[in-house]
Amino acid sequence: MLEIRHLVKSFGPLIAVDDVSFTVPQGEVLGFLGPNGAGKSTTMKMITGFLAPTAGTAIICGYDIATQPIPAKRHIGYLPEGAPAYPDMTPDNFLGFIAHIRGFSGEEARRRISRVVEMIRIAEVMHQPIETLSKGYKRRVGVAQALLHDPDVLILDEPTDGLDPNQKYEMRSVIAAMRPNKAIIISTHLLEEVEAVCSRAIIIAHGRILADGTPAELAQRSRHHNAVRLAIVGGADANVRAELAALPGVAGVDTAGNGLIVFSRGGDPVVGAIADLARERGWTVSGLQVERGRLDDVFREITTPHPIAAAA
Amino acid sequence: MRNVLTIFRRELAAYFATPLAYVFIVIFLVMAGILTFFVGNFFERGQADLQPFFTFHPWLYIVLIPALAMRLWAEERRSGTIELFLTLPIRMTEAVAGKFLAAWCFAGIALILTFPFWLTVNFLGHPDNGVILASYIASWLMAGAFLAVGACVSAVTKNQVIAFVVTAALVFVFTVAGSPIVLGVFQGWAPEWLLHGVAQASFLVLFSAIPRGVIDLRDVVYFLSIIVAFLAANAILIDLEKAE
Numbered sequence: 381m382l383e384i385r386h387l388v389k390s391f392g393p394l395i396a397v398d399d400v401s402f403t404v405p406q407g408e409v410l411g412f413l414g415p416n417g418a419g420k421s422t423t424m425k426m427i428t429g430f431l432a433p434t435a436g437t438a439i440i441c442g443y444d445i446a447t448q449p450i451p452a453k454r455h456i457g458y459l460p461e462g463a464p465a466y467p468d469m470t471p472d473n474f475l476g477f478i479a480h481i482r483g484f485s486g487e488e489a490r491r492r493i494s495r496v497v498e499m500i501r502i503a504e505v506m507h508q509p510i511e512t513l514s515k516g517y518k519r520r521v522g523v524a525q526a527l528l529h530d531p532d533v534l535i536l537d538e539p540t541d542g543l544d545p546n547q548k549y550e551m552r553s554v555i556a557a558m559r560p561n562k563a564i565i566i567s568t569h570l571l572e573e574v575e576a577v578c579s580r581a582i583i584i585a586h587g588r589i590l591a592d593g594t595p596a597e598l599a600q601r602s603r604h605h606n607a608v609r610l611a612i613v614g615g616a617d618a619n620v621r622a623e624l625a626a627l628p629g630v631a632g633v634d635t636a637g638n639g640l641i642v643f644s645r646g647g648d649p650v651v652g653a654i655a656d657l658a659r660e661r662g663w664t665v666s667g668l669q670v671e672r673g674r675l676d677d678v679f680r681e682i683t684t685p686h687p688i689a690a691a692a
Numbered sequence: 693m694r695n696v697l698t699i700f701r702r703e704l705a706a707y708f709a710t711p712l713a714y715v716f717i718v719i720f721l722v723m724a725g726i727l728t729f730f731v732g733n734f735f736e737r738g739q740a741d742l743q744p745f746f747t748f749h750p751w752l753y754i755v756l757i758p759a760l761a762m763r764l765w766a767e768e769r770r771s772g773t774i775e776l777f778l779t780l781p782i783r784m785t786e787a788v789a790g791k792f793l794a795a796w797c798f799a800g801i802a803l804i805l806t807f808p809f810w811l812t813v814n815f816l817g818h819p820d821n822g823v824i825l826a827s828y829i830a831s832w833l834m835a836g837a838f839l840a841v842g843a844c845v846s847a848v849t850k851n852q853v854i855a856f857v858v859t860a861a862l863v864f865v866f867t868v869a870g871s872p873i874v875l876g877v878f879q880g881w882a883p884e885w886l887l888h889g890v891a892q893a894s895f896l897v898l899f900s901a902i903p904r905g906v907i908d909l910r911d912v913v914y915f916l917s918i919i920v921a922f923l924a925a926n927a928i929l930i931d932l933e934k935a936e
Contacts, residue, residue, distance in 0.1 A: 425775065428779040429778075429779055430775050430778055430779050430934060431934060449781075450781045450782075450783065451781075453779060453780065453781040454781045456779070458776075458779050460772065460775040460776055460779070461772075461775075462772055464771055464772035464773045464775060464776050465773065465776070466702075466706070466771070466773055467771060468706055468709035468710060469702075469706075469709070473705070477698065477702045478780070480694075480698040481695060481698050481699075481780045481781070481782060482780075482781070483694075525776070
């Protein structure tokens with residue numbers, strides 16, 4: 381549904397996006413991750429036809445954004461960075477304007493507006509100027525605008541920024557509900573969001589794609605993948621730690637809260653060996669938990685030029 | 693065409709959403725009145741025409757029209773809505789035309805609201821209403837040319853004050869192109885034809901010719917070509933400078 385082909389964008393000597401290619405099929409929610417200035421927003425601006433790429437292009441539902449911008453844009457719903465909207469307008473007028481530009485009028489426009497207003501829950505602010513709205517409402521008005529024409533491709537630049545935890549949860553439910561019929565890209569700083577809504581994640585830094593996979597696959601690259609949290613009644617002395625560290629497949633042992641965390645070498649499961657050892661030595665185990673891995677770990681390792689020593 | 697109309701409606705409503713529209717219209721009417729009655733000696737002349745009224749339009753427009761044009765694109769840049777606006781399925785020409793026509797229509801509304809001057813002169817005597825109508829049309833065309841220049845300048849900055857000042861300076865130069873101030877710059881080195889061309893391009897020369905007679909088709913064409921040329925530049929500049 382959405383195909384990105386070798387996108388490059390340079391601003392003078394600065395290369396903001398460097399040969400980015402990927403495809404997003406229907407039913408996928410792609411999380412676009414990266415530090416600030418990594419090129420996420422620039423990539424989105426090129427996909428939506430706001431910026432002309434230095435090289436490469438994006439194909440939206442078969443239409444090339446460079447050569448057929450109007451039909452391509454008809455298939456895109458876009459929430460730009462910062463959710464801009466005309467500050468003097470009310471959401472009602474603003475959505476009316478968007479509906480007209482999108483080719484809906486009269487009853488059809490009213491019907492579509494009330495559908496998104498209900499979905500995004502902005503009914504109570506429909507007649508206040510947008511400039512007087514809270515950050516969360518502004519963001520939601522921006523999302524409502526992007527959903528109005530029920531687009532096949534949805535591109536949301538930080539859709540939950542500025543929302544409170546309840547609103548974030550709601551927004552994620554909305555995105556999840558739309559997922560089967562659309563190709564969706566969301567950019568975010570929140571790694572928990574990727575785990576909550578994305579079926580795939582791309583990590584980008586310095587304009588390049590550094591990782592691409594399901595959140596679970598990415599998490600496996602974390603040193604926490606298959607690490608085991610262990611709590612022993614009476615605490616763990618140096619002896620216990622040494623015995624754990626000596627187990628085959630164990631990379632290291634660390635203190636974590638009231639207990640220990642045992643890292644596995646290469647991400648292979650070690651929980652069985654630990655459980656056996658505990659039984660053998662008669663330790664009273666009050667907690668045993670296998671970690672799946674942490675995206676933030678992976679994110680840090682991938683996106684910092686000099687990974688923190690402990691990550692090795 | 694439908695898109696042009698949608699954009700036109702939004703932009704025109706945007707003028708009235710803020711005090712700008714009302715402030716503009718009041719100031720325009722008050723200043724037109726002061727200039728006509730006190731500076732133009734409307735009554736002392738003892739003639740039933742609106743020449744003292746129209747004479748000052750170019751000068752009024754130098755100050756006031758940039759205020760109408762400055763927000764057209766600079767505000768979109770400042771608030772970031774330009775990104776939203778230009779990723780909608782519209783053509784650049786539709787965007788440029790819709791915005792310009794809204795501003796031009798607003799200028800037309802302000803101009804129509806000067807009808808009490810026309811009533812006054814008809815009450816006092818028997819003016820040539822054909823000449824008055826021609827003058828109104830010429831004044832509106834000139835306002836359009838000023839607005840096109842202003843829209844073009846507004847396209848390259850996100851600062852409305854800069855847009856205002858630069859536009860005012862540019863339209864001033866256009867207005868007085870036939871005067872010694874501007875001609876002096878060209879005198880001595882420029883060929884005769886260029887000097888003549890610059891003098892002919894003066895809005896003031898063109899405009900002051902109109903109230904005395906009928907509209908010369910060439911003048912209409914001139915104003916319309918200024919509008920088209922600056923709007924074309926406007927579209928190109930927006931395309932080039934989107935990122936900023």
